[in-house]
Amino acid sequence: MKIIREIYVATFLSVSVLSYAQDASTTIKVVDKQNNPLIGVKVALKDNMSNGSLTDERGQVSLDDTQKGDILIVQASDGSRKDIQVKEGMNVVVLDGRSKPVNRGFNLSGRNEESTAAVSTIYMQSAKTSDINPANSLYGKLTGLTSLQATTVAWSSDPEMFVRGTGTTGTKTPLILIDGFERPLSSLSQDEIESVTVLKDAASQALYGVRGANGVILVTTKRGEFSGMKVKASYQFGLNTPFRIPTMANGYQYAQAMNEALQMDGLAALYSQSDLAAFQSGTQPELFPSVNWADEVLKNKGTTHQFNASFTGGGKNIRYFAAINYIGDNGFMNTDHFSPDYSSQMEWDKLSARANLDINATKLTLIKLNLLGILSQHNRPATNYPTLFPMIYNVPSAAFPIQTSTGVWGGDNIRKNPVAESVATGFSIGNDRSLYADLRILQDLSVLTPGLSAELAIAYDNQASYWDSKTKNYVYESLQPVRDNGGNITDITRVRYGQETDLSFSSSLGSQSRVTTFEAKVNYEKNWLDTHQLNTSVIYHQEENSPNGLNQTYRRQSYIGNASYAYKNKYLADLVLTYSGSSVLGNSDKYAFFPAISAGWVISSEDFMQNATAINYLKARASWGITGSDRFAYDYDKYYFKTGTSAYYFGDNNNSASGHGEIRLPNLKLKPETASKFNFGIDMEVFNRLSLSADVFYEKRTNILVNSAPIYSTVLGVTTPMLNDGEVKNYGFEAGLSWNDRIGDFTYMLAGNFTFARNEIVNMDEGYQPYDYLKNTGNRIGQYYGLEAIGFFKDETDVANSTPQSFSKVVPGDVKYKDQNNDGVIDDYDKVAIGYSTILPEITYGFTIALGYKNLSLRADFQGVANYTLVKDMESMYWPLVGNRNVSQHYLENRWTPSTPDAMYPRLTTKQNDNNFRNSSIWTENGNFLKLRNLEIAYTLPKSWANKIRLENINLFARGMNLFSVDHVKDMDPEQMYATYPSFRSYNIGLTLDF
Incomplete structure (x- = not known):
């Protein structure tokens, strides 16, 4: 009996212990750095990530079958992750920016x-x-x-x-x-x-x-x-309105401007006083029209529709994200004059479908499959917008009526009718089809050795576009008044041009490309003594991009070694060794070596920082390395001959015949651009609210392809090669700052960033320049060069007593320039660097203000640039009348006249004035601007309301984009200083439903 009792007691104790072990659980609470609970964070054992649980509304989750000392992975949907060791009691985990x-x-x-x-x-x-x-x-x-x-x-x-x-x-x-x-x-x-x-x-x-x-x-x-x-699911509707369309002169203003310009040129007036009166009264619109071409071609609003539906979820073996997106955009073309047979609206429809799958094929094999398919179609007038929109601004409002009294389009044999070109030439439809697919297989090889894994990835992308065009011609009519000896109009002479035709169909291939990519990777991770962490990878990458067209295919191949080491999570080091090649490089060597090394020091983890409680985190980091670029044309290293490039003359009559000619000499040692880069930065968090990241950087780019013609004599007799002689240095600093806080139910966030980057051309095979100030070398890429204007000639005496200007004869009202080299004549040797780069600003900054109170939120996003120069060379807007062009109201308000000697622009002229209309400080503008890029107000309905109709959340929002710009241009968008489809403000309302 004693033995039986002992067996019974032992069995009871064993069952009790087993029961206790099975019922053992750990509670995890996940919060952000303001101690707000985080919902939907996945928590799982490190060795069993496929089985995990999500935190609830309190940010808590309980896990069964866990023991003290187990390693848990805590990972949010944004990728923030922490590895923790289970302790007794409540385990609180803080996910912050450093966890991302x-x-x-x-x-x-x-x-x-x-x-x-x-x-x-x-x-x-x-x-x-x-x-x-x-x-x-x-x-x-x-x-x-x-x-x-x-x-x-x-x-x-x-x-x-x-x-x-x-x-x-x-x-x-x-x-x-x-x-x-x-x-x-x-x-x-x-x-x-x-x-x-x-x-x-x-x-x-x-x-x-x-x-x-x-x-x-x-x-x-x-x-x-x-x-x-x-x-x-979400839907939003947008109303778009054009932003700062230039205002051109009306018929009466144009006629006055022409007469003034002709008078300034010493010529007779074009329009009589009765003609001016007719323009002003509008009583004879056929002969004296006043057409606002922008208003006739464009309307003042367009619309956008966007719909999106996404499906997210999964279980132990399969997880998925799928989405369908539709965009419909209806543009600004005015429908008042549209043909009843077709639409020439600028409109676009796009439908896309995505599926991202994560499949645990086995416990050690993960497959990631991504698919994206896109169908899109756009419609436009047969006269494409780069051609159409300059017409809108260049054709004078007084040129001809939209249509004559006979119902025929107005026009002449010099200029085309913008309205007719937009609606009467037919239409074109562009169709685009795209498929993007990639597959990645991740294999855990820890059965061979702990920490070992491998990956294979393959991607195939196929894109094609083609055009269906239905085009036609139209009849237009030119009108000329018939006048008696007293100048009175007695009749109208009508001359018709062109021919009315039916729509003619044509189809063509726009573009086509296939891109295939293959990657293979072996990873090895090792942690030892709880102080050392090593992650290494060896990667093979190859790709081929094959667009249609001759010599367009790019092939690239890379062998990459990467190693990351951390000691006590305080001392960090990374090494990259890449051997990379490209098919566009010279046959002598298609590969180059690109190493990089970087290090970091987490200063806040040092013992001497433990009393600095205000500083939550502080890290210093530095890097140096080399990277490259092969972004240049395919044939710079090859001899090419092309038919039709040379003419041969023979016989008594000096007849000619074209033949094959050499295009350019090759660069037989073609190399990729090589960039040697240094960076030093710090990352910092203070008071659990303030985050700061700041960097200084320096880059020296060599082997840049430049045109070598300036350093060779033309006696060579053939186009010189593109050589890898270019050299540029680029340097600057940047900083990003954010402050996040909560006060009861009120949350707010202030964030900003600032980047300053200045470049300097060190060498570009510029050749000899007689004066240093003429050199591009030593200045910025895109630096504007021109003559320095010092005013306008006041009168003939001023012209006679000023330094002669060699470009064309000058009269009062023409631009006066500075003699930079004091040689007694103004010519191209007096050009100097003016302002900054015209390609990109040296300074870019942005800031965001976000406020929230309970279910209501407000966000404003601003962007600004500085140290940027704009060029005012848009025809008619800034260079008017010459070549039968129009004139803008902006120019009329700021032109030189004898009574406005301190004007912004030179006098009006109808002649090709080489003195006035050439690169000079007159035609530059400060390009600095600050734009409100986005303003959003949103409200989330109370959950109790949403739950009543079986929804999780209902969010309503209103957004405005590009609502205002603070700049120096005023009459145009500073980012659109040319005649094209207008930029716009956008007002949007939308609804998001979570089921």
């Missing part, structure tokens, strides 16, 4: 606190705008990134982007990668983007070898979550 991942591409990432590189990251959820192109949501948002508005046509609205200014006279475009593969950012919708990261120094760019020198922008799309299906 730094994306370096090639599926390499680490927490921000472990990074030694200079990077900037923004999460799209906190940066959304209503722009249909997500690239335009980045204005002023990222330190080191300069974005400038370019064309605003819906289907082609990419901004110009520069990373830390520019260090090359060649191609300046940064490399844009989406989920690791080179793709256009405009292919995405904002709702499918998780984050955008800019790589700014060699420590991060050297991985990309011959692709990295101009900076790298990494875009990460959203992925599935370990949760039940979440459905989000």
Whole structure:
């Protein structure tokens, strides 16, 4: 019996112990640095990430079967992650900015606190705008990134982007990668983007070898979550209005201006007093019209519709993110004159569908599959907008009526009718089809040795566009008055031109490209003695981009070694070794070596900092390395002969025949541009509210391709080669600052960033210049050069007593220039550097103000630039009348006349005045501006209201974009100083539903 009792007691104790072990649980609470609970954060055992739980509304989660000392992974949906060791009682985990991942591409990432590189990251959820192109949501948002508005046509609205200014006279475009593969950012919708990261120094760019020198922008799309299906749907409607369309002279003003200009030129007036009276009264609109061509071709509003639906969720084996996005944009073309048979509206429709899948094929194998398909179509007038819009501003309002009394389009044999060109020439439809697909397999090889893993990735992208055009011709009519001996109009002479034709159909291929990419990677991680951490990777990358056209294919291949080391999480070091090649490089050597080394010191982790309680985090980092660029044409290293380039003369009559000729001499040692970069920076957090990141940087770019013609005599008799002789240095500093705080139910955030980047041309094979001030060398890329205006000639005496000017005969009202070299004549040797670069500003800054009270929020995003020069050379707006052009009201209000000697612009003239209309300080403007890029007010309905109709959340919002600009231009958008489709303000309202 004693034995039986002992067995019973032992069994009871064992069961009790087992029961206790099975019931053991750990409670985790996840908060931000303001101690606010974080909802939906995944918490799982490190060795079993596929089985995890999400934090509730209190930021808490309980995990069963955990023991003291177990390692847990705490990871938010934005990638913020911390590894913790289980303790007794409540385990509180703080996820802050240092917990967020730094994306370096090639599926390499680490927490921000472990990074030694200079990077900037923004999460799209906190940066959304209503722009249909997500690239335009980045204005002023990222330190080191300069974005400038370019064309605003819906289907082609990419901004110009520069990373830390520019260090090359060649191609300046940064490399844009989406989920690791080179793709256009405009292919995405904002709702499918998780984050955008800019790589700014060699420590991060050297991985990309011959692709990295101009900076790298990494875009990460959203992925599935370990949760039940979440459905989000949103719709927004936008009303767009043109922004600062130039105001041109009406018929009466134009006629007066022409008479004044002719008088200044010593010629007879074109319009009589009765003609002027007719223009002013409008009683004879056929002969004396006053047409506002901009108002007739354009309307004052356009509309945009956006719809998005996304589905997120998954379980142990499969997680998914799927999205459908539709954009419809209806442009500014005025429908009043449209043909009843077709539309020539500028409109665009785009439909895209995405599916991102994470599949645990086995416990050790993860498959990531991404698919994106896009169908888009745009419609426009047969006369394309780069041709049409200069007509709108160049054709005088007094030239001819829109239509004559006979119902025929007005016109003449000099200028085309802008309205007829917009509606009576037919229409064109552009169709675009794109497929982007990539597959990545991640294999855990810890069965071979702990910490070992491998990856394979392949991507295939196919894009094609083609045009369907239906074009026609139209009849137009020129009118001339018939006058009697007293000058009175007795009849009208009508001369018709052209022929009315039916629509003629044609189809053509616009562009086509195929891009294939393959990557293979082996990773090894090792931690030992709880103080040393080592992460290494060996990567092979190859890609081929094959667009249509001769000599357009690029092939690249890279072998990459990467190692990251940390000691006690305080002392950090990274090494990159990349051997990268490109098919466009010379046959002598298609590969180059790109190393980089960086280090970091987490000063706040040192013992001597423990009493500095105000400083939560402080890290210093430095990097040096080399990266490259192969962004130049394919054939610079080859001999090429082309038919039709040379003419041969023979026979008694000196007949000629074309033949093959040599295009240019080759560069037989063609190299990639090479950028040697240094960076020093600090990252800091203070008072749990203030975050600061600041960097100074220096870059020396060599091997830039430049035209060698200036250093060779033309006696050579053939086009000289493009040589790798160019050299530029680029340097500056940048800083980003943010303050986040909560006071009860009120939250606020203030954030700003500032970037200063200045470049200097060291060499560009410029050749001999008689005066140093004429040299581009030593100045900025894009530096404006011209004559320095010192006023206008007041009268004939002033002309006679001033330094002679060699360009054309001058009279009072013409521009007077400074003799820079004091040689007694004004000529091209008197040009000097004026202002700053006309390509990009030296200073870019942005700031955001975000306020929240309970369910109501307000956000304003500003962007500004400085040290930037604009050129005022738009025909008719600034260079009027000459060549039968128009004149703007702005010019009329600021022109020289004998009574306004201190005017802004020279006198009116109808002649090709080479003295006045040439590069000079007259035609430059301060390009500094500050724009309100985005203003948003949003309200989230109480959850109790949403739950009543079985919804999780209902959010209402209103957004305005580009609402105002503070600048020096006033009459035009400072980012659009030329005649093109107008930029616009946008007013949007929308609704987001979470199911």
